Each structure stands twice: as structure tokens, then as C-alpha cells.
Amino acid sequence: MTEAPFQFFTLHVLRTTRISPSFVRVTFGGEDIPRLASAGRDQRVKLFFPRPGQDAPVLPGPEDGHWWPAWRALDPAVRGIMRTYTVRELRRESQELDIDFAVHELSPGCDEGPATRWALNASPGDRVGTLAPIHEENDGYDFRPPEGADWILLTGDESALPALAGNLESLPPGVPARVWITLQHAADRCALPTRADARVTWLVREESAPAAEDAIRAADDLPQGTPYAWIAGESATVRAVRRHLVRERGYDRRAVKFTGYWRRGTSEDVLLVTGEDA
Numbered sequence: 001m002t003e004a005p006f007q008f009f010t011l012h013v014l015r016t017t018r019i020s021p022s023f024v025r026v027t028f029g030g031e032d033i034p035r036l037a038s039a040g041r042d043q044r045v046k047l048f049f050p051r052p053g054q055d056a057p058v059l060p061g062p063e064d065g066h067w068w069p070a071w072r073a074l075d076p077a078v079r080g081i082m083r084t085y086t087v088r089e090l091r092r093e094s095q096e097l098d099i100d101f102a103v104h105e106l107s108p109g110c111d112e113g114p115a116t117r118w119a120l121n122a123s124p125g126d127r128v129g130t131l132a133p134i135h136e137e138n139d140g141y142d143f144r145p146p147e148g149a150d151w152i153l154l155t156g157d158e159s160a161l162p163a164l165a166g167n168l169e170s171l172p173p174g175v176p177a178r179v180w181i182t183l184q185h186a187a188d189r190c191a192l193p194t195r196a197d198a199r200v201t202w203l204v205r206e207e208s209a210p211a212a213e214d215a216i217r218a219a220d221d222l223p224q225g226t227p228y229a230w231i232a233g234e235s236a237t238v239r240a241v242r243r244h245l246v247r248e249r250g251y252d253r254r255a256v257k258f259t260g261y262w263r264r265g266t267s268e269d270v271l272l273v274t275g276e277d278a
């Protein structure tokens, strides 16, 4: 029997670091980490969090077959809470995995989600599960610029910053890249190492920056040639940017990869149940 391309692993928290006002980096350890793989870029994994009263998440077993029906078949009141995150850095030699959690601020009266709450309270030894790839080439990443792309357009918010960082790191030397990143706080800006010829525009909400679609619409000096665009973040913004690129700028829709990472007012639980995406 061939090995499943994505498998469950148990992780424990080694340390947490508040890297900026809106981000908590959780560094996980675990003896299975050398078996995990990452394509870099926007490599996604599923994380499974324990429910109140549990000290580890309830996950399907290896004998339960394909993970998705197996997880769905578990009692919703008991099974691990599943959320999607990006591999910020995988260090197999030292058995460490970094995930950067955007710890979003909500309007008064709104409850932050369980993943955010977990990250804010995580301490060494806390356990989570992950469903992660075991091969570098896997279906869990979307940033795939085609051969003929002359330049790259990237945009996203805090939830997409780890993926944006990975995408930029993956680019070959000299490729022109234009990047718009929306953040709440100026202090959330970070270094984005890349060999590409990248120009990054930070759209800081606390400085009353325009919405991403407006900032991109106003750009009149984009590179020449065939673009490849990658858009992620809040679903409505993602849709607005995509609409602008495809309808107003006439980009080939196949060259515009877009993914809603979260939806305002809606938990990922609901998006999963309804199967909705951006």
C-alpha cells in the first residue's frame, strides 16, 4: 500500500515568541518532525487543537482510512478543533517547526477564535496535532508561477504574511515582484528576504492606508509582460482584488491564484462545513 501523502503527527510547544504586536510565533517540537516535509512557499498544514478539558486533541487513528471522512466521523463535540496554517519554517535537523499566528483584534463583543486563543495562551509542553505532507512535492501549496510569467504580483493580510514570506523566498534571482501587504500596526512590518527584484508596499491600517484593491488599482507603473498573481487573506478583499485584476486589468484568470484565508464574522468551522471558499 502506498503511504498517504499527508499524515497525522503529534507536536508539542517548545516556546512562543511575540514577534510583533499582531504575531505570536509558536515553535513546535516532536520526534516525528524529521518525517514532515514542506515545499516552502505557501505550504499549508492543518493544526488540531484540544478542546477545553482535553490535554491533547482527539484525532483519527492510522487504521481509520482517509483522514477527512475519518475526522468528520468523530463526535464534533470531542474531535480536535481543526484550523489551517502555513509552515513558516521547518528545521528537520533540530526537530523544530515554526508557525506564525496572527492574533487578530476583534470588535468589542466578538470572540476571537479557538486557534487564536490557543496561540495567545500556549506554553511549553502543550500538545497539538498536525496533518502535514511527507513529500516536498505535494498538493498543499498554491504558489506555482508558470514558466512564461515575466513578473509576480503578491498581496495579502496578516494571515497571509507567513505565506507571502515563503513565496518571496522561493523566487529566483532578479524576477520582478510587486507586493502589497495589509497590516494593522506599523510595528508588524518585517524583513522579507528574497533574491527577487521585489518592491513591497506596506498598507498599515492604523496609518489609514487604502484597501489593497484601491492601492493596486492606483499602481500605474507595474512591470511589463505576463503577470502571475497570488492573492490571499480576508475573503471579500481577496475577491475584490481578483475582480480588479481579471476584469479591469484583463489578466488571464488562470494566472490569478486566489484563496480566502478567513472570512469576517465567520469561523473556519462554518467554512469547512459549507465547503465555501473565496
Ligand SMILES: Cc1cc2nc3c(=O)[nH]c(=O)nc-3n(C[C@H](O)[C@H](O)[C@H](O)COP(=O)(O)OP(=O)(O)OC[C@H]3O[C@@H](n4cnc5c(N)ncnc54)[C@H](O)[C@@H]3O)c2cc1C
Pocket (backbone or CB within 6 Å): 044, 083, 084, 085, 086, 087, 100, 101, 102, 103, 104, 105, 106, 110, 111, 112, 113, 114, 115, 116, 117, 158, 159, 160, 162, 163, 259, 260, 261, 262, 263, 264, 265, 266, 267, 268, 269
Ligand atoms: C491555506 C491557509 C493558510 C493560512 N495560514 C495562516 C497562518 O500562517 N497564520 C495565520 O495567522 N492564519 C493563517 N490562516 C488563517 C487562519 O486559518 C484563520 O484566520 C482561522 O480562521 C483562525 O482560526 P481561529 O480559530 O482563530 O478563528 P475562527 O474560529 O475561524 O474565527 C473566529 C472569528 O475570528 C475572525 N477571524 C479569523 N481569522 C481572522 C484574522 N486573521 N483576522 C481577523 N479576524 C479573523 C472570524 O471572522 C471570526 O469572526 C490560513 C488560512 C488558510 C486557508
